[in-house]
Amino acid sequence: MTKPDDTIRVLIPLNVRKKNGRPKILPPADYRPSEDQAQDPHILRAIGRAWGWRRRMEAGEFATIQELAEAVGLAERHVSRQLRLANLAPEALKRLTCGREASAVSLYDLSLMVGEDWSYQLRTTFGLIK
Template identity: 80%
Template sequence: MTNFNDTIRILIPLKVCKKNGRAKILPPADHGPSADQAQDPHILRAIGRAWGWRRRMEAGEFATIQELAEAVGLAERHVSRQLRLAYLAPEVLKRLTCGREASSVSLYDLCFLAGETWQEQAERAFR
């Protein structure tokens, strides 16, 4: 058995928060992100899905969001909200997908940024 004096304690200041409904461990504030940090896969998947839906609607495959929602088996409200991701500013999309830069807002909030000006989108998404 070890004595109390033989025990080594290591304290790592981490913060646990929820992002997109999942627990996420955040590093200390003074810790910079690594060069290989990847973007949230939920955001990437949602952006890809939104662009696919947008192309299908522009091609005339679906006339309304309701038809699209029925075809993909999701609620019309969900499809409508997620479809907005296809209309984000090019700079925001580039930073999210290619720049490996983490967004400061959740996927849900990101869906509502499409209504803002392109400059406001970048400011709010990457505060």
């Protein structure tokens, strides 16, 4: 039998907020994710969408970006910008999706640099410009 003096209390500073009617547990403000979680989920999701859309267009499911945008329920401009991510440099794609390196640029900037040289994309994406 344990005595009241033997009790150990563990306090975990978490906040609970409702999001979309469901409780969501938020980490403490000073929480830093570990380095193995350096991938940005927004960038991963956008790259996955871009490749999926590209495959659907190459399969002939959609003839234009406008048709694709209407089918997925997004603005044509947004779909066009996101679709560019399927043309990123292969090494940049590999490091963004399979590696544990965080991008030094935003998703918007990443979509704008697609037309640049592959070595420039690598240097800019991972902050190697000196």
